[in-house]
Amino acid sequence: MADAKERVRRLFEEPWKGNWDVLDELVAPEYLGYDSGRAEPLRGADSLRAYLKAYSDAFPDARLTVHEQVAEPGKVATRWTARGTHAGEISGIAATGKEVTVSGLTISTLAGGKISEQWTTWDRLGMLVQLGAVPAAAEA
Amino acid sequence: MSGFFVDSSHMPCTECGASLAAAERETHACEPQRLLEYRLFQLRDEVAGLEDGLRGYLDSPQGRFAQWLAERERRGDASA
Numbered sequence: 024m025a026d027a028k029e030r031v032r033r034l035f036e037e038p039w040k041g042n043w044d045v046l047d048e049l050v051a052p053e054y055l056g057y058d059s060g061r062a063e064p065l066r067g068a069d070s071l072r073a074y075l076k077a078y079s080d081a082f083p084d085a086r087l088t089v090h091e092q093v094a095e096p097g098k099v100a101t102r103w104t105a106r107g108t109h110a111g112e113i114s115g116i117a118a119t120g121k122e123v124t125v126s127g128l129t130i131s132t133l134a135g136g137k138i139s140e141q142w143t144t145w146d147r148l149g150m151l152v153q154l155g156a157v158p159a160a161a162e163a
Numbered sequence: 164m165s166g167f168f169v170d171s172s173h174m175p176c177t178e179c180g181a182s183l184a185a186a187e188r189e190t191h192a193c194e195p196q197r198l199l200e201y202r203l204f205q206l207r208d209e210v211a212g213l214e215d216g217l218r219g220y221l222d223s224p225q226g227r228f229a230q231w232l233a234e235r236e237r238r239g240d241a242s243a
Contacts, residue, residue: 106182110204120204121175122182149171153182159171 024094031099031131032089034138038075039087039105046072051137059144082107082123099131105145109154116156123153180204 030049037045046068056065056074065071079085085107093100106124109116127145131138151157173182179193180201203210220226 108180118204119180120201121180123175124173124182124184126172146171148169149173152169152171153173153175157169159169159174 024096024099026136027097027099027133028092028094030133030136031092031101031129031138034131035087035089035101035103035129038072039079039085043072049138051134051139053139054137055140057140057142060147078113081109081111081113081118083110084108097133099133101129101131103127103129114151114156116151116154119154121154123150125150125153 033045034049050068050071052067054065054067054071056071058065065074082105085105087103087105090102090104092102104124104126106122108122109119111118125146126149127143129141129143132140148157152159173184174188175181176183176188176191176193178201179198181191181193181197183191221230
């Protein structure tokens with residue numbers, strides 16, 4: 024299960040260091056990526072790449088850190104944090120120059136050494152608050 | 164939206180934009196380089212506007228004359 028954890032960790036961390044090939048290496052052709060903020064799942068490595076690129080373009084210095092992982096055969100649960108500076112448009116929000124930190128949880132399913140499915144929930148609302156798109160409690 | 168306010172574990176520093184956890188907000192001191200970069204980022208439209216204005220001036224008759232005069236002074240050529 025250590026290998027499965029490592030594969031998932033690499034998929035999480037390496038694209039943000041510029042290694043986009045890791046998606047082709049580790050994502051199964053039948054990949055489905057469910058996200059609580061998306062109506063439709065991501066399908067395949069190219070879809071996941073486009074999704075991550077949108078955030079990478081908006082937060083060019085972003086880094087994703089895996090804090091802990093729990094595994095059972097065929098599944099890995101990961102708690103992660105992403106941090107980056109908002110230097111490009113995202114979700115209709117023009118660049119603010121603000122640095123944001125968001126956390127999330129993902130359950131990954133592996134088959135044949137590749138990641139075939141992921142269910143993710145992350146603090147999208149927190150990102151919007153930090154970017155000033157939603158008023159924060161302190162501003163009430 | 165009335166009454167809809169949320170809190171976040173991290174918030175950007177209002178001065179330098181650095182992401183701060185709740186526990187860091189009281190003790191945070193802005194890094195000078197980050198502070199400068201953040202303020203310049205906030206002024207980027209004005210900076211871009213200044214550059215457009217400067218280009219327009221340099222293309223105007225007055226601007227072209229000013230460039231000619233500056234070049235003349237740079238060469239130390241008062242007789243041209």
